[in-house]
Amino acid sequence: MLTIFGPKQRFCDGISRRSFLQIGAFTFGAVSLTLADILRAEARAGAASNRHKAVINIFLGGGPPHQDLWDIKTEAPAEIRGEFKPIATKVPGIQIGEVFPQIAARMDKCIVIRSVVGASGGHDAYQCTSGWPHSSLRSIGGRPSIGAVAAKVLGPVDPSVPAFAGLAAPTKHLPWSDAGGPGFLGPSYAAFKPDGPSRANMTLRGTSIQTLADRRRLLASFDGLRSDLDSSGVYKTVDAMTERALGVLTSSKLVEALDLSKESDKVRARYGDGKPYQYQYDGAPTANDHLLMARRLVEAGVRVVTLSYGRWDSHGENFKLVRDHGGKLDQGFSALIDDLDARGMLDDVTVIAWGEFGRTPRINKGAGRDHWPQVSCALLAGGGMKTGQVIGATNRLGEYASNRPVTFGEIFATLYHNLGINPETTTITDPAGRPQHIIDSPVLHEVV
Numbered sequence: 001m002l003t004i005f006g007p008k009q010r011f012c013d014g015i016s017r018r019s020f021l022q023i024g025a026f027t028f029g030a031v032s033l034t035l036a037d038i039l040r041a042e043a044r045a046g047a048a049s050n051r052h053k054a055v056i057n058i059f060l061g062g063g064p065p066h067q068d069l070w071d072i073k074t075e076a077p078a079e080i081r082g083e084f085k086p087i088a089t090k091v092p093g094i095q096i097g098e099v100f101p102q103i104a105a106r107m108d109k110c111i112v113i114r115s116v117v118g119a120s121g122g123h124d125a126y127q128c129t130s131g132w133p134h135s136s137l138r139s140i141g142g143r144p145s146i147g148a149v150a151a152k153v154l155g156p157v158d159p160s161v162p163a164f165a166g167l168a169a170p171t172k173h174l175p176w177s178d179a180g181g182p183g184f185l186g187p188s189y190a191a192f193k194p195d196g197p198s199r200a201n202m203t204l205r206g207t208s209i210q211t212l213a214d215r216r217r218l219l220a221s222f223d224g225l226r227s228d229l230d231s232s233g234v235y236k237t238v239d240a241m242t243e244r245a246l247g248v249l250t251s252s253k254l255v256e257a258l259d260l261s262k263e264s265d266k267v268r269a270r271y272g273d274g275k276p277y278q279y280q281y282d283g284a285p286t287a288n289d290h291l292l293m294a295r296r297l298v299e300a301g302v303r304v305v306t307l308s309y310g311r312w313d314s315h316g317e318n319f320k321l322v323r324d325h326g327g328k329l330d331q332g333f334s335a336l337i338d339d340l341d342a343r344g345m346l347d348d349v350t351v352i353a354w355g356e357f358g359r360t361p362r363i364n365k366g367a368g369r370d371h372w373p374q375v376s377c378a379l380l381a382g383g384g385m386k387t388g389q390v391i392g393a394t395n396r397l398g399e400y401a402s403n404r405p406v407t408f409g410e411i412f413a414t415l416y417h418n419l420g421i422n423p424e425t426t427t428i429t430d431p432a433g434r435p436q437h438i439i440d441s442p443v444l445h446e447v448v
Contacts, residue, residue, distance in 0.1 A: 116411070
């Protein structure tokens with residue numbers, strides 16, 4: 001039931017103002033809006049909020065070995081092929097690495113890209129969150145990430161829930177926990193990061209909702225003065241961030257989305273927790289619970305969720321690392337697909353897992369693989385795409401793309417398309433007042 005609360009007031013007939021709003025009708029000009037109309041509108045709004053388009057971007061920081069995940073090279077010599085064998089999937093003719101049996105059973109809902117090219121070679125998430133190289137528009141703050149663009153172009157689904165959230169746990173190598181920056185759009189479009197100390201600041205302690213509302217009105221009273229004095233845009237950013245903080249405090253929706261205890265033991269068990277954390281070093285943990293949290297955040301209204309999963313920089317003990325990280329990713333990614341599908345969300349939510357580059361075809365003396373920006377891979381699911389297929393191929397040794405090279409820009413054009421943003425025509429204005437295209441590549445025609 002929709003109830004509009006406020007200070008109690010009594011009318012002359014003894015009916016309180018609150019009761020009147022609950023049982024009466026609102027009249028605006030010649031339009032009469034009954035309670036039944038309001039409830040129907042509320043139901044439609046609730047249904048719409050559950051059907052918004054979203055992206056869950058899983059960054060495999062460190063650079064996963066493409067030839068040990070979804071592009072097994074059975075015809076290569078042993079010093080290149082490595083330990084893993086291919087296994088059949090639900091889609092005839094498609095094989096992937098043996099550590100991913102659950103993903104193999106859901107390949108009809110997935111897309112494997114084996115020929116991602118154009119990696120800059122940096123140990124960071126920049127290209128995997130924006131689709132652009134670091135050098136693009138660096139002088140004015142750099143390109144905004146997809147989450148920042150979605151927040152700017154589409155805005156929030158719910159005023160109390162940020163459009164863009166980053167779940168990356170803090171890492172010693174800081175670029176591996178980058179959720180994607182706002183670039184030239186500025187801090188007001190940065191990702192909301194609930195991990196760490198900020199989680200404790202999301203609840204009211206010793207302050208009532210009424211007091212908070214009074215403070216909001218007090219802040220608003222300064223708006224005129226601020227707009228007159230502010231020529232740098234600083235106050236505008238502060239106001240936007242203050243509004244977002246107040247929205248979080250006055251709504252329980254986001255806090256509840258982050259509370260995994262709301263899920264059943266059965267659901268949490270399907271995802272797993274990714275523990276014990278192995279081979280983490282200076283990178284991210286294999287936090288499977290972040291995948292579940294990402295689904296809950298999307299349900300609450302977040303449009304883009306990014307998270308950093310594992311530390312894949314396998315210069316040594318590559319095969320032990322892949323067995324550990326890969327098996328845990330297999331469980332969490334598969335649980336996320338099943339969860340989204342069961343809730344009727346899979347066609348609306350695009351899930352992608354990928355890293356900043358691939359790894360060397362030749363195995364080194366430490367049983368590891370080194371950096372190889374020449375080619376890498378990606379795994380996608382959902383989003384209403386044409387799934388159950390493989391795009392691109394590498395040569396026999398996994399050295400380069402031998403068929404259908406795919407750029408970061410093409411992948412991001414597809415992600416934008418899936419969000420409902422036209423990548424060909426949408427522009428955002430930079431600080432100099434110039435319109436900038438959000439991406440300069442076409443969508444993947446194979447999946448749209």
